[in-house]
Amino acid sequence: MSTPEAPEAPHPAGTPVPEPAAADEHRPADGAADPDESEERDQPQDAWSARRDLVDHSPRIMNVGARARFSGGLLGGDQHGGISGGHFTGDVILGGKTEVYRFSAPGTAALASGEVPEATLAELERGFAADERLMERLLRRLREDRVLVLAGGRFTGRRTAALMLLRRLGAQPVRTLVRDTTAAGLADQFGDDQGRDKNNTRGHVLCDLAPRRDQPLRWTHLLAVRERLAERDAYLVITLDPGAALDDVTAEEWRPPGAAEVLAARLRARTDAETAAKLLALPQVTAFLEHSHQPRETAEFATLLVRYANGEVAGDAVGEFSLVSLESQVQEWFEAQESELHLRDKAFLVALAAFDGGPYALTAELSDLLYRHLQETENRARVPEVPVFGTHVAKRLQLARAEMKWEPEQTEWGPVDQQKAAFRDERAALVLLREVWTGHPSARPALISWLRHLAEDGRPLVRTRAASTVAVLARTDLPSAMALVIEPWGTSKRYRHRLVAVNALALAHLVGTPNIPRILDTWCEGDDPRLRWVAVRAYGLIGAERPEQALTALRRAVRRLYEDAPDDIDGEVGDELAEAVALLLLSAASDRVLGELCAHLDDDRAVHDLTLTGFIGACTHTEGDERYGPPLVLDWFARAATERPADRRMAADQPAADRMTAAHGVPFLWRAALADLGTTRQALKVLSGWVLIADRSASVEWALAALLPRLVTTATEYERLSHLLRTMPGEDGTPPPEVAARLLTVLSVH
Template structure:
């Protein structure tokens, strides 16, 4: 089965006039060599007293080196790289940074479940809905061939008919169910069965209050995995407005949600998945008509169907393997091997078989790190790993890599993997690449865990190789090194910390430290033990690099796990109370705290925490909150705070009050006034392109005026500001000046 992969659009620029970052932008290689006579980042620096080499880590620990720092936008760039390049199973569909789950991304179906890639007929099809860079509230039509292909193999299940009848009568249906139960595929099929002329997919970030405004055509609409919370419920009044609009247009709407308590007045329809046998039979009827009964009677098939809790996607993958059954003993063995036990045995066999050469084993491990990535990366970096293996096993002779080796097809066959040309998203647009992936998506995790825990003699080579990847100039390579290290940490945290993460965290160069932060972030997502406690301790560690790494990791982690935003902010505040020792560390604290405000739909709760710090903490923590708030506001990219506030936050009274409090305090604080005014200009520039942002500003500005000085400050900024291109003051600024003018006195 071809595993699904999440891809994220990466397009965000810094504010006009921002200094260029010292690190290359995402996707650009870093300089290969240091200046003549200077050590490259990470190389040993000479000890001036003894002349003996001193590692960056040792020198940094003793204060002999000043670590490299980043440009102002590098934290957000690192955040985008992590989401764009980490393997899909780390982040799932919940990696939201303000916009949709994967903005401008793929949506597909695997058997009875909507997922990432579309697995149909033995090949993977990538469908891009919408326009790259489109607004988060954009809707896109689901391609008709895609819907029809799903309809041809879809198993309805026992809950489908009643759900269809309810949708026909009420025009709006809220479908609730657990993860991986196929509710999203059901949503597509429900509206399709009604014979609608087209099916439109709405963004999950569509505010419930604005839902009816998107239902303008006589079509079927699906809003999949709508995120709900206490501050963002889906109310019956929202559905009443949507139903009125759908009656006018002749449309239908299905909203899918996880089982949620945030549905006041709404009675959702509980979704249950179709039986695994129905899913398998439906796919067999399409690919092997007339043979379903005989195939379902096979022993391995009966064993598979007897397993409890088979998800539709798993059943569809098994059906695909069953459709390829040719009656041979080998084919029957493949069916019997389907599952986790088979994956574990295969990985043990690969690594333990003396007949499998070191170069083949190196390729298998490299492919595990670069699964669902360009094949050329796995092949190139596998040879580097092979060199380390050769030096480890035969230290008496120099390693020799054959210039030419097995064909890609042969190597992938050995690895039980496949490859195809797909579009890879780059900073310059989509580029065709031959992508490689294991047939079973569990293989990478099992293989890396097996080599780390069962073959400790290979560790020195793996450590050196992953260290090289951590310093690579390509963001994808660095991120996959972090993902591999996170898997190893989940299996054996103490060894991984000692051999990999701590070395990277204490490096002078920025790249390894970012990789260390990514590793700890992903390890926490995997559930590795005590990572959060470790990050909290490292925030006040005596070593600068560990503090930097922990601070950055907390900033990266909170948007992926919004429930950790509070503990993360507390840990950052604890470091601020300790009085950060240098400007680089203070900047890192500010950047990481600003990232907390990109935590999806829970940003209102984070804003409330920021307000709490203004009144109940030390001046240093107050300064951190204001600096981070101004930094977060000074962002016009996708998922920025201004867009979220215009779409969602301004409609929540508590959030609107907290936003006004933070703006008013930052503007009135002499240390942060300039940064806040620059951020305000950013909001005005965004508002010239978005009517909802303009409305939000018109409502926000009066709340920022308490004293005459407040009015004068805002009036002067709006009168003197220029357009983004340096031209005259934008017309919106004139409208906002009218908002600021005091009402005439009554006579």
């Protein structure tokens, strides 16, 4: 199309306006085609394969609990459905933030340098839970070496484990060393003022040592420390992050216990056995344990449960605590100063939220793209820089509370195993995107520029995740998401952008964003052909939940098209209308759609053509999109033809359109398509394709043998089909298939 792009919609008051993207429009994202080079090749992806990509690549949070609505359809599988709205379990996550009281567990506050009070150690010991075999091994090594380096993620209980190891050794007192102690100055912490106490074994703990890459913790440092410790009959435990800079030093890995163990130990320490058992049996506790929580959060939850048992807090606070803990963690990430959490790490967290469960390498690649945009937002005069090497994958995932695993990823060539990264708590992605969009509006320009680059990418997974991210933003703030992202995509002259807008609207509807059907109705009846294209295609995805209204909108659109350009009905909007009808016919609402199509077939010429073109389009699709797979519409007919009336359990007052079954409706539309001059040739071509499939499949032959007699009610219909079966060639010029002769025997004039 050569018409200029429509201007962007005005931005709502109070919404940061991104910098003009003129310079960026011609700068392709990594992995994306140059717009100038690909504009001539830009063609709309057919609706069927586009819907398949949407199903394959949408994030798990939009599939869990909604997969049946997202898929479903004629075969009840992932390949043949539509998208329907309804209740979405993420509503509470995407809505307003929950406010409840927070309680700190005794002894869990970070300790300053100095002696740890005996009461604190005793309290920690009472509620301590760990793998005892691991503790015995660590204790044995500490006793032998006098110094133990313990590596574990932050907030996993590594500091508590260090204190408990020293306590089990009988160390008294236990002192903490200053946090800014360097590896080289470690031995200096044990001077004459800390000489040996003949009556006591001393314990020392150094938490969160962070040696620099150019000044790693070396074996020689530990040797010097061991000498000082031996002179004073003392022991030292050092805790640090996984991947910390070490040289000839082997750190022991700290593996935290499960949340259930921590919670049970804490409750038993603070209540009697009967109360603890009752608290552990609460449904709110079961729900809490279903999610990934750190030991510190579990300890806080135990404190809250004790207060609940004492009548000090309400049950709502107990049920909301899990989500509140997650929200607090996300806020910590983005409120942290650059010295605490680097901007590149924050960019990775946002990218992981968008690509949750996707390939790690792709997430990391695109997070660096976002990092460059964020740097430009902070200082446009600075040239964005991205370190090429040095990223520690395990540390990055530990920070994000994420995990890595090998899983198959759907591609256009079939499934391929990929190393994927995902949040341990599947709610994290939604909470994080909401926090960034609403809690940090200054990040919006960078985020919007990043999303526009993702929409340019040549990979379907990337474009789908751009759409799903915008869907979450729309659920959080619909006016801003529409004005800043979706409408500019919808009015773009490039089909690729418009398709991302389609998917964003469909997924936004799936997650419960209000007013999406109203937007589609407005665009469908509007004057902008690009927005009309978007609306029509989106109806094919979400129309199954309200097929009557969706088909009404499609009928209005096709009548408008006939009035505006009667000679251009085969244009882009006309094609989309037919594909939308085909998708709805193959959706979970197939019977209702079929009834509507049959009931309105003869309303007018525009509707007649739309119905038949859409029906023939639906007939071209096969199971699994295999070349010789069973045709979906034929299989639908065969099942309906053998279904007993009692199996349907239809109400007597149900509308006739809703009571239409494929056993009657499919033959009815086939006869109409074969008789219409505009669709006869295409219908015969599809039917001959079915015959070739039947030559390879007995079940398809049986179904076709049941259908063909119902397509013959006049001599003309008999002559048309018999001529096809008598004259059709085999594939690649081979002799006619034998099945054609067998099918010819079932034809007769009624």
